Amino acid sequence: MTTQTEKFEFKAEVNQLLDILVHSLYTNREIFLREIISNASDALDKMRFAINSEPDLNDEIEPEITISYNEENKSVIVKDTGLGMTKEEVMANIGTIAHSGSAEFVKQAAESKESLDSLIGRFGVGFYSIFMVSDKVIVRTKSYKDGEAAIQWVSDGKNSYELSILDEELTHGTSIEIFLNEDMVERFGSEGKLKDIVSKHSNFVSFPIMIGGERVNTVTALWREPKFQIKQEQYEEFYKFLTYDSQPPISTLHFSVDAPVQFNSLLFIPEKDLDIFGMDRDNWGLDLYVRRVLIEKQNKNLLPEYLSFIKGVVDTEDLPLNISRETLQDNLLIGKISSTLTKQVLGQLEKIAKDDPEKYAQFWKAHSKIFKAGHMDFLNRDKYSKLLRFDSSKAEDETLIAFDDYIERAKEDQKEIYYSVVASREAANLNPHLEIFRSKDIEVIYLYEPIDEFVMESLREYSEFTLVAAEYADLEKLDKFESAKKENEAEPLSDEQEKDMEALAAKMKEILGEQVAEVKISERLSDSPCRLINPDGAMTSSMEKIMKAMNKDNSIPTKTMEINADHPLLRSMLNIFKTNADDEFIALSSKQLLESALLLEGYLSDPHALVGRIQNLLTKAGGWYAKLEEKD
Structure with a gap:
């Protein structure tokens, strides 16, 4: 039962905003549910803070989000047990959206070629994404504050909304009933379809999300948990959930960073190249979350492409929900996260190479073709070059060498690392360019793939040694080394x-x-x-x-x-x-x-x-x- 119903007209720019949302070709309409769940999660977080900060507040209601589908009304209902809203808060938050930058949103939406799902969150109008799938919405909310009445907000997303005080007892929290448009019922009109959306976008929200009496978000956001509490089996289970790879990863990298950007990350190095047939090269990138909510699947700005074999997630507190892809590319915070992640991954690989050469050889066999493309990463050149591995004229038992191994065996006064592109070791033995190196017992690195020479050309030097193509080695620098005597050596010409x-x-x-x-x-x-x-x-x-x-x-x-x-x-x-x-x-x-x-x-x-x-x-x-x- 309602009393004191009031009707309010939307402002002109709000009408424009709603018209854009309703009539535009929206690329990803399902994120309306993500937006509502994110709002509900925020309300629950604020309720938890209120309980912790107000000693007199005695609250025993379980924090959770409940989602259901009403077949008769063709409506999706999302309820939370968060702190709720007063009448003033309803009017400030969803009664009008002018304060959230709706005019600027309308301007950019008209001018931008971006999809609207990337613009919505930037201007605080995520709630209104509901009108992409609905022509009627009823919000019922009750503040946790004593003496506050329950409030109902109703709108068809066109010109106006109604605000009423409910003459009934409700527990604190908010309920949003979204009446689906006729053409949206097939896409969202079942609990099964709603579960799929939650699993895709909101799987790691910290509060229980219940659909049909069952908790949907059952996978723990391990990256948010303290490392010492997590067992290896949990890491492996999460990796398999993330990648569908049946084999455990070679290595796991779990860390939190507070400065210059606050973020948590959980990364994995797969045992093998998951792009088995080389037909899926664009299928890479880390999943980017903001406060456990998925912002972008396979974000390609968090790691350079030569580390694209890395799988995992990054979760930050410092980005707004729904930040656009275009803005992500230019965002300074993303750049700082990327720089930190790259250094962490290279550091982990360096540790594996030092502590477990056999495991590193396994990594190199699986991912070297992608990793070699890092020769253009000038900021991390020293770390990158230490991780390179090669065959050489003195390598034994199919063991690959590092530049440091070559330097250890180099002759006294030798300041060059010589290399040659060959088809195979057998071809190297017949290569006329390498004869002088064989006669002087100077090691030559063998390069088997075209990219290898680009690596050498890009690096040019390593640890005060110059990288030199054997084909054009300086004879003066080679002449100081003695040649082995040959049998049946030809008589000198007169x-x-x-x-x-x-x-x-x-x-x-x-x-x-x-x-x-x-x-x-x-x-x-x-x-x-x-x-x-x-x-x-x-x-x-x-x-x-x-x-x-x-x-x-x-x-x-x-x-x-x-x-x-x-x-x-x-x-x-x-x-x-x-x-x-x-x-x-x-x-x-x-x-x-x-x-x-x-x-x-x-x-x-x-x-x-x-x-x-x-x-x-x-x-x-x-x-x-x-x-x-x-x-x-």
Whole structure:
């Protein structure tokens, strides 16, 4: 029964606001329930504070939120046992919303391309999201203060609202009955559908949310609990709830921060890459909560993408509910949280690498491809570079090494860390660029993936050591290290032979023409007959291939050919050249050497000419060998 009913007209800008809310294409209408639950949770928090701060207040009503669906009225009813409102508070909070910035909201809603669900909370008008799904709302509320009457607020969300004093006894708290529009009944008209919304948006609200006599929010917000009270089994159970991964995580990171931003966080490092087929790369980010209420699923501003394998939640007190995605990206608080989280994750990985190398190797195998993209994180370069792992010429038993391992084994006076992009260890053993390192017993890091070279190019140095591509190592810096003596080492060329070898190189350039920039005698090669390098030395062969692929350039680059004057093939060619400079063997061998080098470099797309030439040479060599056998 009601008495003293009064009718109030909405102000002009409030009418505009309601018109926008009701008639706009709202992208996420279900958040009306999240807004009401958040308001109810705030009321319960305030009631708890009142009980603690007012010794004379004797209250035994259980704090809870109850949600039900009335099939007859097609209405959703949300009740809380919070502190309730007086008539004055009703008028101040929901009787008018001009004080909450409704005029500014209307202006921005008209101008902004953002969805309205991101604007609502910023202007304190979350309650009015109800009118997205309803054309009638009844609010009944009773303040916990002695002597205050129960109040009823009724509106159709159009031009006016009615305010009445209820002549009946109610316990403190608020009840909101939302009469669903006809086209909203199918979406929200059952307790099962309401449970789904609560589980999605309000699962970790600290007060019980009851639907159909059953508590819906049963999962504890572990990140809010003291670490010493939580067992490992609880962490693993929460991780499985969060990710649906059947395996426990490699590591758990649970911490609270008070400054510069107050937030709680619970993060996990999965045992394996959860994007098994590489088809779900955009499915990453941490769940962002504000006071246990989900603000954004998979927020991508809290961690850099190279840490996208991390799963978990972040909960802060310092952000407003419903902060927009656009504002999140530019929000200074989010930036500070991100900076802290990144340092914490890298610190945890560093600890695992130090304390449990086997577990770190498991992490590296699962997540290294994503992690390597962190070479652009200049603020955390030192921490990041310590965590990198590589294969190398001295790595044993498939054990990967860190830069620090390389430095420990480096030769005295060596201030370079040498690396080379190779297809495999077997390919590295045939790589002519690495021969000088093998002869001088200098370790070379092997890079197997294109991103590895970008990592090296970006880092450039580590702990006073310069990162250098083996292909263009400075000979002066290598010459100070002694080379191992070779068996059956070739006799040094005489001065006359050196001049003839120079002439042979010029002849080979003449034969190969524009296919090479130059043919010159190498100072590096010891086993291979030749190698190819870029004329200007500005870019490694592997980086050049990456750039050409990016530009969809399939042409074969013009390179400088270096020949090994001590190789038996070049010595044979020299002997033939001195007898007959135009001998067919010189031309065949020159072309064969070039195409074999191109094949090793990965540039030879059509091997037919090379195969035909090999067969021709084998035929001739077989004939020569047969004649020698006959003479013997």
